[in-house]
Amino acid sequence: MKRLVIKIGSALIAPQQDGCRSQHLLKIAQFIVDCRSKGIEVILVSSGAVAAGAHLFAKEVQQSVAVRKAMAAAGQTEMISMWERFFDFPTAQLLLTHADLRHRERYTSIRETLFTLLAEGILPIINENDAVTTDSLKVGDNDNLSAMVAAAADADSLVICSDIDGLYNANPRVVEGASLIPEVRAITDEIKAMTDGPNSAQGTGGMRTKLQAAEKATSHGITTYIVNGFKDSTFRLLLEGQNPGTVFFPYDEPLLESQHWLMHTAKAQGELVVSAQLTKAEEPLAQQVRSDDIVAVNGEFSAGETVLITDPQGNRLAKAKTNYSSCLLSFIAQHDSGLLTSQMQESIGPVISQQHIAVLEK
Numbered sequence: 001m002k003r004l005v006i007k008i009g010s011a012l013i014a015p016q017q018d019g020c021r022s023q024h025l026l027k028i029a030q031f032i033v034d035c036r037s038k039g040i041e042v043i044l045v046s047s048g049a050v051a052a053g054a055h056l057f058a059k060e061v062q063q064s065v066a067v068r069k070a071m072a073a074a075g076q077t078e079m080i081s082m083w084e085r086f087f088d089f090p091t092a093q094l095l096l097t098h099a100d101l102r103h104r105e106r107y108t109s110i111r112e113t114l115f116t117l118l119a120e121g122i123l124p125i126i127n128e129n130d131a132v133t134t135d136s137l138k139v140g141d142n143d144n145l146s147a148m149v150a151a152a153a154d155a156d157s158l159v160i161c162s163d164i165d166g167l168y169n170a171n172p173r174v175v176e177g178a179s180l181i182p183e184v185r186a187i188t189d190e191i192k193a194m195t196d197g198p199n200s201a202q203g204t205g206g207m208r209t210k211l212q213a214a215e216k217a218t219s220h221g222i223t224t225y226i227v228n229g230f231k232d233s234t235f236r237l238l239l240e241g242q243n244p245g246t247v248f249f250p251y252d253e254p255l256l257e258s259q260h261w262l263m264h265t266a267k268a269q270g271e272l273v274v275s276a277q278l279t280k281a282e283e284p285l286a287q288q289v290r291s292d293d294i295v296a297v298n299g300e301f302s303a304g305e306t307v308l309i310t311d312p313q314g315n316r317l318a319k320a321k322t323n324y325s326s327c328l329l330s331f332i333a334q335h336d337s338g339l340l341t342s343q344m345q346e347s348i349g350p351v352i353s354q355q356h357i358a359v360l361e362k
């Protein structure tokens with residue numbers, strides 16, 4: 001490990017949902033200190049703002065979206081000041097939303113901030129900015145957020161601390177006799193079918209979002225662990241280089257940073273439907289997507305935004321940054337003349353550039 005992102009679930013922060021408890025966090029803080037003294041750079045992604053702030057609001061109103069946002073805002077200060085008390089080195093708080101991460105300029109700015117904090121030995125502590133999010137703006141769970149952060153920070157390891165020993169072949173809280181899977185080399189459909197949602201009042205995504213996070217992280221070359229944050233032995237084993245739970249091995253050929261961002265973080269603003277023959281050709285997809293091969297343009301987007309490329313049957317082929325706006329592409333698609341499109345292509349350039357396309361797995 002050289003650069004590690006560690007994600008802590010709400011159950012560890014506020015086990016009784018009545019404010020933060022240091023009970024389970026002391027050993028995690030010690031682990032962070034030990035990692036840093038071994039020269040490992042650490043970024044902490046901490047859940048628990050909602051759980052920490054819950055006790056300030058009446059039970060009957062706690063399910064209201066507005067109240068949960070207020071709980072997050074109030075609980076965040078309690079949670080961050082608790083972390084701060086553990087460390088004798090400086091910490092920094094970053095509150096992010098999906099809207100920040102999927103915006104390439106803001107994403108680059110977040111990366112810059114992270115690298116600067118790490119270079120100065122300051123511990124970044126990250127959570128979703130729940131107080132300002134809506135459904136369309138949020139990541140929604142800190143498992144996926146931690147993987148996006150790990151990718152943004154060029155980390156090599158992601159440790160997701162949960163209330164369970166790792167991934168089991170079925171949810172052990174439901175299926176008696178389920179067994180722990182210590183190693184996962186590929187996150188197949190069979191593996192995905194083993195998981196379901198959370199079983200605690202505090203948890204958000206259960207094992208499903210942890211697998212999504214592992215997929216995002218491993219495809220960026222990041223070794224990912226799901227471990228039990230309640231057990232002391234977890235952190236001792238991690239420091240010894242052993243696997244205390246489930247380890248997900250990184251891809252042999254990780255995606256480039258820009259392609260990973262397109263595939264896993266950027267949100268498609270619209271859709272380009274391209275003719276069916278394209279996908280069968282030998283050349284790379286980006287070179288094939290000429291304006292006269294576009295069958296339909298759905299949604300509104302500007303040049304530079306992310307689009308989903310599909311075939312006429314609706315199969316997802318790729319995500320890409322388009323060099324044309326939806327307006328211009330629709331005009332071309334409707335006034336299809338070989339001369340116009342080739343003139344257009346010559347003056348503006350390709351619809352999609354090769355470095356800005358991520359081909360999706362079927």
Ligand SMILES: Nc1ncnc2c1ncn2[C@@H]1O[C@H](COP(=O)(O)OP(=O)(O)O)[C@@H](O)[C@H]1O
Nearest residue numbers: 009162168170171196198199203204205206207
């Ligand atoms: N296949 C599985 N293996 C292990 N845990 C599973 C599985 N499927 C679902 N779960 C549930 O996921 C829970 C952990 O996720 P969650 O409650 O969201 O915790 P956290 O707050 O740590 O993110 C486990 O306690 C368990 O109930």
Ligand SMILES: N[C@@H](CCC(=O)OP(=O)(O)O)C(=O)O
Nearest residue numbers: 010047048049050141142204
């Ligand atoms: N951002 C939220 C946590 C969301 C979340 O993913 O919670 P968890 O499943 O406990 O990691 C909060 O601080 O309460």
